[in-house]
Amino acid sequence: MRNYVAVTCSVLLAAALLALVIDPENGIFNEYSDHVDRELDEPLRVLAMVSAPTTAAPTTTIAAPTTVAPTTSVTPTTWPPPPTTWPPLPTTTSPPATIAPVTSAVPTTKAALKPKAKKKPKPEAQTEPTVAPTPPADKNLDGGVVISPTGIALPVIEKLAEGWKVETPCGLAYTIVDGTHIGSADFVIDAGHGGSESGSVGPNGLVEKELNLDVANRVASGLEALGYTVVRTRTSDVRLPLKARAHIANALSPHAFLSVHHNGGATQRSSVPGTEVFYDYGAPESKRLSGLIYEEMIASLSAFPTSWVRSVRAGVQARLNQDGSDLYGIHRYTPDVPSVITEALWISNSGEADILARQDVRQAEADAMVRAVTRWRTTSDAGSGFNEDFVDGTATGTGGYGECADPLL
Numbered sequence: 001m002r003n004y005v006a007v008t009c010s011v012l013l014a015a016a017l018l019a020l021v022i023d024p025e026n027g028i029f030n031e032y033s034d035h036v037d038r039e040l041d042e043p044l045r046v047l048a049m050v051s052a053p054t055t056a057a058p059t060t061t062i063a064a065p066t067t068v069a070p071t072t073s074v075t076p077t078t079w080p081p082p083p084t085t086w087p088p089l090p091t092t093t094s095p096p097a098t099i100a101p102v103t104s105a106v107p108t109t110k111a112a113l114k115p116k117a118k119k120k121p122k123p124e125a126q127t128e129p130t131v132a133p134t135p136p137a138d139k140n141l142d143g144g145v146v147i148s149p150t151g152i153a154l155p156v157i158e159k160l161a162e163g164w165k166v167e168t169p170c171g172l173a174y175t176i177v178d179g180t181h182i183g184s185a186d187f188v189i190d191a192g193h194g195g196s197e198s199g200s201v202g203p204n205g206l207v208e209k210e211l212n213l214d215v216a217n218r219v220a221s222g223l224e225a226l227g228y229t230v231v232r233t234r235t236s237d238v239r240l241p242l243k244a245r246a247h248i249a250n251a252l253s254p255h256a257f258l259s260v261h262h263n264g265g266a267t268q269r270s271s272v273p274g275t276e277v278f279y280d281y282g283a284p285e286s287k288r289l290s291g292l293i294y295e296e297m298i299a300s301l302s303a304f305p306t307s308w309v310r311s312v313r314a315g316v317q318a319r320l321n322q323d324g325s326d327l328y329g330i331h332r333y334t335p336d337v338p339s340v341i342t343e344a345l346w347i348s349n350s351g352e353a354d355i356l357a358r359q360d361v362r363q364a365e366a367d368a369m370v371r372a373v374t375r376w377r378t379t380s381d382a383g384s385g386f387n388e389d390f391v392d393g394t395a396t397g398t399g400g401y402g403e404c405a406d407p408l409l
């Protein structure tokens with residue numbers, strides 16, 4: 001029996017180590033690990049249950065969710081080595097003969113990015129995956145993106161005599177001649193997940209990637225109706241690595257970059273929507289926009305009563321790696337762009353998944369984001385719902401370049 005236990009433990013340990021090694025994006029982004037995080041947060045959740053408000057507060061006086069001490073014990077202290085080989089060229093699409101590795105334009109490491117004045121200096125200890133070669137240039141030569149005929153936004157590397165040299169979602173160089181060039185945008189709207197990455201799935205079968213795309217489209221349309229220019233990272237069911245999404249935002253220098261998600265994982269009951277919003281660490285305007293989005297979302301979504309749930313992170317905060325960098329790639333890869341990740345409701349909770357299937361609820365969520373953006377641009381309102389920033393680098397990691405296959409461009 002003792003031998004059996006020892007062998008079992010060894011196998012589990014080996015499996016965990018293997019998972020780290022084959023998962024170069026570990027810690028970059030996803031909420032699949034929510035159930036893991038929540039389990040680790042169990043003692044804190046008990047505290048939160050004691051102090052959580054029992055009645056819905058008026059929208060102008062939303063109580064900040066329970067402050068949670070940084071979780072310093074769950075962050076890996078070492079990082080897996082970056083991959084040293086290129087991913088195979090896409091086989092499911094038909095890349096032209098001109099496709100070649102990016103060698104000169106899009107930064108892939110923090111060191112290659114232009115320093116971001118609004119953020120505190122951060123250690124360079126964390127090694128970024130370098131599937132795409134690190135280019136020497138610190139910005140796009142001509143800027144902007146080219147929207148391909150299939151609706152994919154491709155950051156421009158270089159203007160050619162005929163067409164553009166652009167970066168594909170998988171980080172490869174590609175020559176395109178029949179796209180539409182967009183030099184800048186007021187906002188970049190990102191629908192989280194897509195393609196093989198479904199995100200959370202609700203008890204009613206609602207799939208997060210589809211919900212995210214629908215809400216993101218509604219947000220984009222709402223902003224466009226106000227006269228803003230908007231670029232969407234995806235307009236169809238395609239998988240985009242996080243760096244591809246970030247590079248689109250970087251290429252367009254928008255006022256803000258909004259990534260739309262819906263949450264999943266273990267939770268506790270709540271008297272108000274358990275909305276979570278994440279901002280750029282050390283970036284006041286990203287934080288203010290996040291607080292406004294939270295405020296508007298709570299006001300809007302509370303109008304659709306259901307059995308709400310929340311985690312200890314309900315509210316607004318930055319989530320950090322142990323080295324002080326933003327955990328989420330959406331933030332870390334866009335050092336010059338205020339970025340926000342929204343987790344409006346819990347798709348894993350049947351009551352919330354049911355209302356999220358409704359068009360009016362999705363529109364209310366999108367309208368809340370549009371109102372928040374308007375307030376952000378036209379007032380100095382501070383927003384509300386702020387928690388302490390916290391350290392928790394635990395994530396299984398999706399959104400990397402690994403096994404990347406470019407969509408049809």
Ligand SMILES: [Zn+2]
Nearest residue numbers: 192199261262
């Ligand atoms: Zn998500």
